[in-house]
Amino acid sequence: MEYSVLQVSPRLRSFxxxxxxxxxxxxxxxxxxxxxVGIAFGxxxxxxxxxxxxxxxxxPRQWPxxxxxxxxxxxxxxxxxxxxxxxxxRASVAELAQLMARMQGKVDAYVLxxxxxxxxxxxxxTDLRRSAAxxxxxxxxxxxxxxxxxxxxxxxxxxTLLFDLDGRLLFSGGITEFRxxxxxxxxxxxxxxxxxxxxxxxxxxxxxGCALVKRSQEGDKPGWLK
Amino acid sequence: MAKIAxxxxxSNGWTDRADELFQQHRQEIYRNTDQLFARLMxxxxxxxxxxxxxxxxxxxxxxxxxxxxxxxxxxxxGGAISIFPxxxxxxxxxxxxxxxxxxxxxxxxxxxxxxxxGGRIETHFHVFGSxxxxxxxxxxxxxxxxxxxxxxxxxxxxxxxxxxxxxxLSASPWRSIEHAGWVIFEDIFLVISCLRSIRExxxxxxxxxxxxxxxxxxxxxxxxxxxxxxxxGLDSRYAQVNASLxxxxxxxxxxxxxxxxxxxxxxxxxxxDKQLTQRLLSExxxxxxxxxxxxxxxxxxxATRTACLMRDESGKPxxxxxMVEDITQRKKDAVALEEAKNEAERANRAKDDFLAALxxxxxxxxxxxxxxxAALEQEPGIxxxxxxxxxxxxxxxxxxxxLIDDLLDLTRVSHDKLQLLxxxxxxxxxxxxxxxxxxxxxxxxxxxxxxxxxxxxxxHVAGDAARINQVFWNLLKNAIKFTPAGGQITVRTANPTxxxxxxxxxxxxxxxxQQTLPFVFRAFExxxxxxxxxxxxxxxxxxxxxxxxxxxxxxxxxxxxGPGLGAVFTEELSTVLPFPEAQIQASQPRRxxxxxxxxxxxxxxxxxxxxxxxxxxxxxxxxxxxSTVQDALALASDHTFDFVISDLGLxxxxxxxxMMQLSNDYGLRxxxxxxxxxxxxxxxTERAGFLAHLVKPINVDQLHRVLERAQVxxx
Numbered sequence: 048m049e050y051s052v053l054q055v056s057p058r059l060r061s062f063x064x065x066x067x068x069x070x071x072x073x074x075x076x077x078x079x080x081x082x083x084v085g086i087a088f089g090x091x092x093x094x095x096x097x098x099x100x101x102x103x104x105x106x107p108r109q110w111p112x113x114x115x116x117x118x119x120x121x122x123x124x125x126x127x128x129x130x131x132x133x134x135x136x137r138a139s140v141a142e143l144a145q146l147m148a149r150m151q152g153k154v155d156a157y158v159l160x161x162x163x164x165x166x167x168x169x170x171x172x173t174d175l176r177r178s179a180a181x182x183x184x185x186x187x188x189x190x191x192x193x194x195x196x197x198x199x200x201x202x203x204x205x206x207t208l209l210f211d212l213d214g215r216l217l218f219s220g221g222i223t224e225f226r227x228x229x230x231x232x233x234x235x236x237x238x239x240x241x242x243x244x245x246x247x248x249x250x251x252x253x254x255x256g257c258a259l260v261k262r263s264q265e266g267d268k269p270g271w272l273k
Numbered sequence: 274m275a276k277i278a279x280x281x282x283x284s285n286g287w288t289d290r291a292d293e294l295f296q297q298h299r300q301e302i303y304r305n306t307d308q309l310f311a312r313l314m315x316x317x318x319x320x321x322x323x324x325x326x327x328x329x330x331x332x333x334x335x336x337x338x339x340x341x342x343x344x345x346x347x348x349x350x351g352g353a354i355s356i357f358p359x360x361x362x363x364x365x366x367x368x369x370x371x372x373x374x375x376x377x378x379x380x381x382x383x384x385x386x387x388x389x390x391g392g393r394i395e396t397h398f399h400v401f402g403s404x405x406x407x408x409x410x411x412x413x414x415x416x417x418x419x420x421x422x423x424x425x426x427x428x429x430x431x432x433x434x435x436x437x438x439x440x441x442l443s444a445s446p447w448r449s450i451e452h453a454g455w456v457i458f459e460d461i462f463l464v465i466s467c468l469r470s471i472r473e474x475x476x477x478x479x480x481x482x483x484x485x486x487x488x489x490x491x492x493x494x495x496x497x498x499x500x501x502x503x504x505x506g507l508d509s510r511y512a513q514v515n516a517s518l519x520x521x522x523x524x525x526x527x528x529x530x531x532x533x534x535x536x537x538x539x540x541x542x543x544x545x546d547k548q549l550t551q552r553l554l555s556e557x558x559x560x561x562x563x564x565x566x567x568x569x570x571x572x573x574x575x576a577t578r579t580a581c582l583m584r585d586e587s588g589k590p591x592x593x594x595x596m597v598e599d600i601t602q603r604k605k606d607a608v609a610l611e612e613a614k615n616e617a618e619r620a621n622r623a624k625d626d627f628l629a630a631l632x633x634x635x636x637x638x639x640x641x642x643x644x645x646x647a648a649l650e651q652e653p654g655i656x657x658x659x660x661x662x663x664x665x666x667x668x669x670x671x672x673x674x675x676l677i678d679d680l681l682d683l684t685r686v687s688h689d690k691l692q693l694l695x696x697x698x699x700x701x702x703x704x705x706x707x708x709x710x711x712x713x714x715x716x717x718x719x720x721x722x723x724x725x726x727x728x729x730x731x732x733h734v735a736g737d738a739a740r741i742n743q744v745f746w747n748l749l750k751n752a753i754k755f756t757p758a759g760g761q762i763t764v765r766t767a768n769p770t771x772x773x774x775x776x777x778x779x780x781x782x783x784x785x786x787q788q789t790l791p792f793v794f795r796a797f798e799x800x801x802x803x804x805x806x807x808x809x810x811x812x813x814x815x816x817x818x819x820x821x822x823x824x825x826x827x828x829x830x831x832x833x834x835g836p837g838l839g840a841v842f843t844e845e846l847s848t849v850l851p852f853p854e855a856q857i858q859a860s861q862p863r864r865x866x867x868x869x870x871x872x873x874x875x876x877x878x879x880x881x882x883x884x885x886x887x888x889x890x891x892x893x894x895x896x897x898x899x900s901t902v903q904d905a906l907a908l909a910s911d912h913t914f915d916f917v918i919s920d921l922g923l924x925x926x927x928x929x930x931x932m933m934q935l936s937n938d939y940g941l942r943x944x945x946x947x948x949x950x951x952x953x954x955x956x957x958t959e960r961a962g963f964l965a966h967l968v969k970p971i972n973v974d975q976l977h978r979v980l981e982r983a984q985v986x987x988x
Contacts, residue, residue, distance in 0.1 A: 071364050079374070082357040086381055089350035093388060096342050098434050134329035134341060138391055163336050193335070204333075225434070227329065228392040257333040 097226035100253030101203025103219070104196075110214030111198040116157055116188065123211050123242055125156040127222075128196045130204035131173045133257035138229035139205030140175055142222040144182045146235050152184060153242050154209070159190040161204075161259050196259045204256035209238050217241045220252030227255070287482045294485075295478035299411070299471075300367045306409045307362040310375045313406070314355040317382050321347040324389050343389050354381045372410050373418045379403040380422035404459055411471055413464040420460055424453040501576070501597035507590060509533045509550075521576070521599050523569035534595070539565035539573060553582040554590065563600065574601045625953070628684055633922060633948025635677050636969035640946075641884040643670040643970040648888055667972075674970050679813040686820040693737035693824055698851045701732045701741070701774060705764055708745040715753050722761040723749075729766035729774055731848035736825045744821050744829075747814035748778040748842050755840070756782030774848045779841040785833035793831045794819040822846070869893040870980065871912070875905040875919040875931065876946070881969075885918070885946075888973050902926035909935055916983060917943035918976075921958070929961040936962040944979055946971065 110118045118124050127143060129136050140158070147156060158179045160171050171189060180187045190196055199208055200219070209218040218241055222234040237247035325347035331338040358378040361371040383399040390396040400423060407415050495502055501518030503511055514529045522529070522537050535543050542564040549560040559581045565573050580595040649655065650663035709725060716723040734741070752762045762780045769775055785793060794815050815831075822829040827846040833839065872889060876882035877900050886898045897912060899905040902925045905917070917935055921928035928945065935941040945958040945966045958966045964983040967975060 075361070075364060075370075078357050078360060082353060085353040086350060089346060089353060090381075090384065093342060093346045093350065094430075094434050097388070130333050132331070132333050132338070134332070134343075137328075161335075166336075225392070230392060258335060261335040261337065 097228070097255075099226070100221070100255055101206075101258060103206065103254060104200035104202045106200030106208065106216065106219045107198070108216050110210050110216075114195060114198050116159070116195060118210065118214055119155050120212055122152075123154045123209055123217070125154050125207065125209050125238065126199060127156065127158045127207045128190065128193075128199060128201035128204065128259060129158055129160050129175065129179070130257045130259055131160045131162070131171050131176050133175070133204040135223075135227040135256045136175060136204045137178070138223045138227050139207070139221065139256060140178050140182075141229040142232065142235050143179070143185070143207070146222065146238060147182050147184055149239060150184075150242055154184070154238075156182075156185045157188055158182075158185055159188050159195050161193050161196065162189040162191050164192050193260050201254075202259055203254040204259055206254045206256070206259075207234065207238070209241055218247065218250050220249070221254035221256070222252075223255050224252070225255060287479075287486050290485065291475075291479045291482035294481050295475055298474050298478060302409070302411055303367040303372060307366050307371055307375070309409065310372075310379070310406070311359045311362040314359050314375075314378065314382070317386070318347075318351045318355040321351040321382070321385055321389055324386065328390065346385065347389060350385055351382070354378050354385060369412075369414075372407075372412060372415050376407050376415045376419040377422050379407060380419045380426070383423075384426050400456065401459055404456065404463060408463040408467055411467045411474070413467040416460045416463055416467075420453065420456050423456050424450075427452045498596075501595075501599070503529075503534075503595045503597065505534060505580075505593040505595055507592060509535070512592060518597055521568075521574065521597065522566050523572075528569075537566050537568075539567055541565070549580070550593070553580060553593065558582065566597075574599055575604045576600055625684065628681065630949075632677055632681055633969075636674065636948035637878045637881060637920075639670050639674055639970035640878070641880040643667060643674070643972055644881075644884045644888055646670060647972040647974075648884075648891075670970060678968075679817060682817045682820075683813050686817060693740055693821075695735060695737060697735075698733040698849050699736050699738045699741055700851065701734055701766065701776065701846070702727045702729070704738065704742045705745055705766070705776075708742060708749055709764070711746060712749045712753055715750070716762065719753060719756070719760075720758045721753060721756055723753075724761070724763045726763060726765045729768045731768050731772065732766055732774060733849050733851040734774060734825065734827075734846045735849045736846075737821075740821045741825070744818040744844070745776075747818045748844075751814060751842070752778050752780040752782065752840075756780040768848070772848055774846045776844045776846070777841055779839065781839040784836045784838040785831065785840050786836050787833075790831060790833060794829070869895060870915040870984070871895045871897075873897050873899065873905060873908055873912075873914040873917040873919075873941075875899045875902070875917065875923065875928065877901065877920060877922070877924050881920075889976075892973065892977070900924070902928075902931045905931055906934065909939055909941065914939075914941055916964075916980065917941055918946050919943055921945060921947040921949055921954070929957055932958075932961045932963055942983065944976075944983055946976075 224232040234252040240247040325343035329341040329343040332341045365371045387396045502515045504513040506512045561579045646666040919928040945963040965979045
């Protein structure tokens with residue numbers, strides 16, 4: 048025996064449009080509508096934020112000569128600029144760990160953690176730094192006041208650059224394609240192709256992460272608050 | 274099994290109740306699961322906030338930080354997802370829409386949690402776990418709603434934010450189908466599980482409905498039973514009582530269930546009651562007793578109480594079941610019946626006494642006439658005409674005596690007190706010849722031909738010769754009576770099988786019609802049967818004859834081809850071996866040739882006393898007459914006697930008392946000579962010491978034979 052969607056049972060509760068039930072039904076319809084719209088709006092906002100990439104600065108075509116970081120000459124060098132407290136960058140570091148595992152020593156990497164000059168040791172003491180430090184062939188460095196980030200044109204945490212043996216820029220961008228989501232992505236596959244001598248799908252990708260530097264007044268806030 | 278149960282239910286018309294139970298159960302599951310999800314939703318909401326606060330509490334811009342969007346998403350989107358379904362569980366508990374909204378919300382919660390955890394694969398298990406929990410509803414449609422949400426989520430993300438779900442920029446449309454496929458894979462088994470659960474619920478509902486109906490039937494039987502029923506606990510208190518018992522003892526159900534059976538049992542029956550209860554525990558499985566209860570109003574009622582001990586499956590006693598039937602009225606009826614029976618017996622005794630007295634009074638005057646007529650008929654030297662007249666007198670007196678005997682015999686038959694005196698093998702042929710001689714003159718007077726064709730080789734039967742002769746005499750007299758002048762009567766004997774004697778008395782008289790044939794052996798029926806004017810006699814002969822034949826183990830029947838075609842009476846008896854010839858000769862009656870005796874004759878009827886005295890003296894006896902007890906005692910004290918022949922009803926006492934006194938004082942033996950011929954009278958005279966009991970009227974030959982036997986018996 049089938050009943051209508053709001054009918055419980057013909058014997059237990061014979062559904063009829065009594066005044067009180069009519070009011071409840073009306074409220075239910077309103078709430079249902081608000082519920083649908085609210086959830087749709089909320090999820091859309093969330094997904095829109097998470098799919099919106101960060102900014103990218105002026106990326107040099109050659110290894111910056113002013114950089115204090117020693118470029119390796121026997122293998123390609125990968126540089127990732129990271130905000131140590133950015134939760135979104137956990138995905139980028141996780142992807143870096145997978146990438147380095149697949150490279151099997153064909154590339155060396157530097158992960159530069161932003162460190163304000165006046166900050167204490169607790170600034171950098173994060174799970175993100177510890178995760179990065181655990182990746183083989185990865186050197187962890189502090190980037191005081193984001194000087195190196197500016198030299199490499201990185202404005203968003205997770206920005207990754209690949210240089211060849213001659214210091215030429217091969218790739219620039221993120222190795223996640225959604226904010227905070229670790230998964231197979233174009234940037235990672237492109238880097239892998241470049242290191243292995245194949246033609247990459249892309250040489251530049253969007254970067255998803257926290258802002259490394261404050262560019263303007265509006266930039267004080269994350270994108271979804273603008 | 275479920276199918277058989279369902280068919281049984283349908284045949285008993287209980288499907289409505291089964292359906293109601295099924296719906297109740299399903300509603301209960303829906304509501305309970307609604308509540309489960311209401312709590313789960315709340316928990317997931319809090320968990321989402323905690324996850325966001327743990328994983329991504331803040332987002333950063335350089336050295337500045339802000340609350341991460343995940344926090345707000347967890348609070349607001351999570352709240353939006355949770356609150357409406359929770360509200361639905363309050364507003365529409367158990368409704369189909371509620372559980373479908375919950376299903377949608379649960380899947381949306383999976384979307385949120387997966388997002389908050391950065392798309393961790395582990396969080397995807399929330400989807401599969403949620404489907405399992407949704408199957409708690411046992412409504413497979415809910416799974417479809419949830420699956421549609423999953424598919425739409427993947428489909429829309431695949432279009433607008435493919436990387437958020439597939440990790441590639443341009444996802445194939447088949448990816449969304451593939452992802453949904455895994456969900457459907459789980460759905461298939463959950464749907465099967467739901468359908469099985471529904472079948473089991475239906476089965477349980479059917480069984481429950483059947484049990485309810487059965488219980489209701491038994492309860493109705495218990496409640497509405499026309500006899501009192503009670504369940505008594507092992508603590509000896511009434512646990513349940515029905516209306517009949519309450520009405521019987523006058524207590525309400527509440528009053529009775531607060532009492533013990535002993536409290537309403539008559540105090541004289543309490544011990545017996547307790548003993549029976551103990552027997553139930555130790556010995557027997559059922560007891561039945563008649564006992565008294567004391568009603569609330571104090572009235573005592575009688576009841577039959579049948580009790581048994583009910584045990585559980587392990588054999589441990591559970592309670593007693595008692596059935597109480599009010600037999601008060603039956604008891605009263607039994608008392609009334611007993612009183613009526615006693616009254617009837619008293620009346621019967623009075624009637625017997627009256628008959629005995631009547632018999633005595635009727636016989637007594639006949640005695641001197643019969644004795645005188647018989648004696649004079651035998652007197653040598655009288656004229657033939659005079660002898661014939663004396664013979665006529667004798668026969669008529671004998672007929673009169675026979676009518677009185679028939680009345681007495683009928684009384685004996687009706688009381689089953691007709692007794693036989695078995696005297697050894699009786700020669701039926703001799704008795705028939707004797708009977709023929711008796712009725713020969715009657716047949717001759719009506720110009721009837723009476724023939725005997727006695728062809729049976731085995732013609733001896735065990736029985737009372739006098740009674741058998743009575744039967745033959747009745748049959749012959751009957752045939753003569755209903756055969757017109759010039760008719761023919763034939764008596765035949767034969768042995769159709771060894772050991773069986775068949776005797777037929779056939780006539781060509783007026784016959785018997787078929788309607789009245791079955792009643793010929795009923796008393797007082799002769800006039801009706803023959804459809805003619807009443808003939809002489811009382812119509813008792815055939816009735817008495819039937820009783821006598823049956824007492825001998827034989828049968829008697831009447832046959833007739835119809836009115837005017839005569840009748841055949843057939844008697845069947847079992848034969849026995851005859852005595853040796855010498856013994857037969859010895860047992861033949863012979864004329865008194867013994868020694869003379871000194872006789873004391875006590876008789877208050879003067880003519881009888883005179884005739885008896887004269888005849889006995891003529892036979893050579895030394896006779897002293899007395900008409901009272903006192904005279905008799907006086908004579909006994911002065912003279913010596915061999916025997917006393919005494920009447921029983923004497924003016925100054927009883928012949929019984931006289932005999933007892935004479936026996937005690939002088940060792941005298943006696944012969945009772947009385948008109949009282951009932952069985953009780955014979956028993957009394959035997960107890961008093963009489964050697965023989967002669968019923969008036971008698972002739973001298975009878976008296977001689979008795980004296981001869983008395984002499985032998987007295988030594």
